[in-house]
Amino acid sequence: MKQDATRNAAYTVDCEDYVHVVEFNPFESGDSGNLIAYGGSNYVVIGLCTFQEEEADIEGIQYKTLRTFHHGVRVDGIAWSPETKLDSLPPVIKFCTSAADMKIRLFTSDLQDKNEYKVLEGHSDFINDLVFHPKEGHEIASVSDDHTCRYVASVTTTFVNYWRMLPSSAGFALSCQHFIETVVSLGPDFAGATLADGLMVAEKNGTIRFYDLMAQQAILSLQSEQTPLMSAHWCLKNTFKVGAVAGNDWIIWDITRSSYPQETRPVHTDRAHLFR
Template identity: 75%
Template sequence: MKQDSSRNAAYTVDCEDYVHVVEFNPFECGDAGTLIAYGGNNYVVVGTCTFQEEEAEVDGIQYKTLRTFHHGQRVDAIAWSPETRLDALPPIIRFCTAAADKKLRLFTSDLQDKNEYKVLAGHSDYINDLVFAPKEGQEIASVSDDHTCRVWDLEGNQKAYFVLRSPGRSVCWHPEEACKLMVAEKNGTIRFYDLITQQAILSLESEQMPLMSAHWCLRNTFKVGAVAGNDWLIWDITRSSYPQDKRPVHMDRAHLFRWSSTNENLFATTGYPGKMTTQLLIHHLGHPQPILIGSAAVGSGLSWHRTLPLCAMGGDHKLLFWVTEM
């Protein structure tokens, strides 16, 4: 592996407005290129990206906007549905957003005449994260500053409701553990809930606050990562409820943590947005120092490509993409 230091994004795409959140579609959807969605102050754009790392004839990045959806509110989070298919006739685009008005919006489109959305209301404070059930996509889980995690069906009915002890920061649903939900709280506790009994079955402790973001590793269900205070933390849930490893990384508080989709030792963290620049660090558990350091003007959002060691971040009128050479 090459030791990378500070560098600019490998690729950029110009956008109409400030980008608050960006999400690659994490599911196989039979498309040419990879679906990506990003959200601004009152819209969501869905497009496709193809990179030269996957298609030799592409020069750098090939980006195409498929549709812009009017949102009417600032977009705070986006989650893709596994039902999204570009190779269906007609195609199905389905995703859900969390908005500044404390509501979820479930969008369904065929990229032609059918473009509809349903409002899911019930949270009483800002929604920080949401996720679709990874197999069938018939349920959505969300966590909020209102100290709840809620599970909804696609009609907007609440199927489960968990009372938290502090604001909910992250929620993860693992394709190999479809009956369990991971919920991370700002007070430093991460709990796993059994969705059949609706009981907590396991908890992890970071012993520091504020915990801002946590993620369940796709490649290894025993691994959980998070950022709390200035540090990243990694748990092996078979060994201890306390972190196996932790390291200070961001001077001005860490903000987001995301595991790579392709490698259980690779993850990214971002510093707190709101300063002039936001720092992106890519880490490998085999290396004492970050293997890549990037920054974006007031950057926000963080997402890994489904099959490449490449991550995306939003910024001021830009999408930015960094490639790590593994």
């Protein structure tokens, strides 16, 4: 697929070092949805973006750095907590990171005097992805090349609750997961099954599994029919839709219809790595 080389960035932010990961806050609460976090070799920066559609006196985009957090090791992943609120007094900034030392760090700040973090340990290999529960933010899940998905209450300092998933094929790895807070009726192909507080785990071998957190077992799976599957996302606003990238294509499923893709299209000539 021919890439369009004529597009230029509408806005740029100068960074002191390499940027390894960037995440907008996906939760909309006041100005909180305009928060952005990016991580480098030993820091995480929290910033606020304001767009022309929101403020008439702004041309294009306006960016402001709110806080820089020392991290001490390369940042590989960032996940925002729904507890983050800029319109509260005091404001609450809460997010967690995965790092090159195979640890998760949970940061909490009021952008003033309170700046705390704690370390969650338990993985024995690189962490591929992590996420908060999108409703309350009291739980964190993560997946790793150690072939485990771990699920923990964010108020603890160790992975108390987790289950191990054994390799299903050579080169098995976990790449992405997402919580959902609503009950999803899975349709006639999965009669009688529901998914409440489920967890989606995507594997690089092209399989996406949905787990019941209470029973700690898989109740549904999807197949991409392409490898490697690098990233997947469960839509929070339309819970029947799941998207992913595998090989050079993006893929869309409707889980009420089939375990096989509803739509597949080429997107990158040199593999796609992230899907939202």
